[in-house]
Amino acid sequence: VSTQSTGYQRRVREFWRRQMADTNSPSVELEHAIGYSGRLARSLYYHPNGKDAVYVSGGCIVICDLADPHNQIFLRGHDGPITCLTMSASGRYLCSGQSGVNADVIVWNFESKTLLHRFTVHDSGVADVSFSDDERLLATVGDVVDKQIYVWDMSNGSVVANKYASPDPTSVICWGGHQKDIKKRATQNYVLCAIGSKEVRLWTLDPYSGDLSAESCNLGAQVRDWTDVAFSADKDFMYAASTTGDFICIQVRSLIIRSIFSVCSGGCTSLIALPQGGVLVGGGDGSITMFSGQGEALVDDRRVFVTGGVNALSLSADGTHCLAGSSQGYIYSVTIPEMVANLHSENPPAAVTCVGFPIGVSDRFATGCADGTIRVWDLNDYSVPTRAFVRDGGEPVCLDYAIECILSGWQDGLIRCHDCETGEMLWQIQEAHRGGVTALRVSHNQRFFISGGQEGDVRVWDIKSREMVCNLKEHKQVVTQVVCFADDTLALSCSRDKSIMCWDLRDACRITGLVQKMGGINCLALCADQNTFLTGGQEKKITYWDVREPDPVQTIDPAHVDAEAMCMTISHSGEYLATGGTDQQVKLWKLSTGELIVDGTGHSATVNGLAFSPDDRQLISVGDDGNILVWNVYE
Helix, strand or coil: CEEEECHHHHHHHHHHHHHHHHCCCCEEEEEEEECCCCCCCCCEEECCCCCEEEEEECCEEEEEECCCCCCEEEECCCCCCEEEEEECCCCCEEEEEEECCCCCEEEEECCCCEEEEEECCCCCEEEEEEECCCCCEEEEEECCCCCEEEEEECCCCEEEEEEECCCCCCCEEEEEEEEECCCCCEEEEEEEEEEECCEEEEEEECCCCCCEEEEECECCCCCCCEEEEEECCCCCEEEEEECCCEEEEEECCCCEEEEEEECCCCCEEEEEECCCCCEEEEECCCEEEEEEEECCEEEEEEEEECCCCEEEEEECCCCCEEEEEECCCEEEEEECCCCEEEEEEECCCCCEEEEECCCCCCCEEEEEECCCEEEEEECCCCEEEEEEECCCCCCEEEEEECCCEEEEEECCCCEEEEECCCCCEEEEECCCCCCCEEEEEECCCCCEEEEEECCCEEEEEECCCCCEEEEEECCCCCEEEEEECCCCCEEEEEECCCEEEEEECCCCEEEEEEECCCCCEEEEEECCCCCEEEEEECCCCEEEEECCCCCCCEEECCCCCCCCEEEEEECCCCCEEEEEECCCEEEEEECCCCEEEEEEECCCCCEEEEEECCCCCEEEEEECCCCEEEEEEEC
16 A cells, blocks of 8 residues: 655665566566645645655655655555545544545555545545544545535544535535534534535534534625635634635634635635634735734735645644645745745646656656646656746657757647757747647657657658658558667657558658557557567557568557556666556566566556666656656566
């Protein structure tokens, strides 16, 4: 369920890597996940131990040491994207919910990093989860389809109460301690706030009888779409944030609005109450605003800006620091009360479409992201020393390294070249392919490159002059991959039209045309012998071909069960094949025999790209879930 990476454990693994090398038992292990679901609300928490951050990354929960980027623990129990995450007051429990057919709620034990409870009562999706302050109860609420709210007993995992959600739908729930009597003494009943559908409602729970009743707050003429809610430290007030850029203060006793506070443009996207009084509010415009004071008497004190809308805020146990997660994938550490923001980590904010290593360099690689950014990552500390953003270019679909630059193909049909060190765009080829560039590969001699397009064209370009050398048009549908032979005189291309073409680049003509019987082809890899190559795609097999033979010479069936292989790559040693597919799996195979060595589980969406480092010690996988996974390969 969980995996861990520390300096000590890396040394231990290195020892076992040598042992496994002696017994020819290769393996892979997830070393690091670069990814944070920053567009998800309340997706980041500062653990009370003061050293760990807990956050959502696709379908995984990542526990990361704030001082050591190499030290991560992965909690994996969901088969779909996580939609909500919460942590109990002491940090003892974590709870996550997901969307999809299996809309499970999972409770995790933080200390042992193990699954404690799995609740399977919700259908379609889980909107939010929340622990009571005393950690005895857990509330879960379904999405707009499910419309159910459950309260669970954490001691045995049994249901305490169940009702139809109100408001309908409910987007956020938050416990507010115990209900107080007229003398402000705590009773046995619990208080739970629910917001959504322009309503704020307060639920009251009798934990012994299971009676759960709700009462609406009097919002007067205020009509808002609510985004987040929190109780003051003394539980006498509720603060509800809205998409209009303000938040309201509601007195719990009377359920009447006491104050309205304007904050920012772009809407208030997150809100937490400070233990000493006051409120911290994150805005869609990237602002983090601190309001000081008590209860309804709050004053806008200080403000800091970060990149992207602030969708998650979480305080440290001592209240001196706050973690902020942004919609652009950034995680910041903010000092309180100085309000100084320091970047902790950068992550892709959207699907990662392609990946590649420079020639002979194993500690850096480049990725293309659906947000229109090419990033170069440093594997020593997982930082981004270089980034290049293209406005109005669509998504980068493919990339490859040249000598000192990165070539990339884009949805708008352009091929762009960026400097590896500065990210500056050096040149671009207009209208390289009508409908979009879908495949790209630089020749081994670095003098030309080959591209494939949406309409089936394969084109060869001179790197220095950027002129088209030849246009090869025989594919009837989108070209999904192109590769060069070692001597750069021949090339292979594959297409969704089920065909594979072998091209003579000197004579600009087709030598061989092979056709797969069923299903389009998504990916292709050429073996070191320059005769054998492999394909994968809609046929759900991995097929071995010989360029001299019209029919396949070997198949792996099934390869990705009930799923398409979307990408594949062969290690530089020629011993291993890695494939990724729509089943979210990364698979490592023995190339010569087609034997499956290991399944790599970590992605929560389709795997789009794979790349071995030049020294073959690491494998990088990227996917639609916005995750970049770094796998250690032990031979």
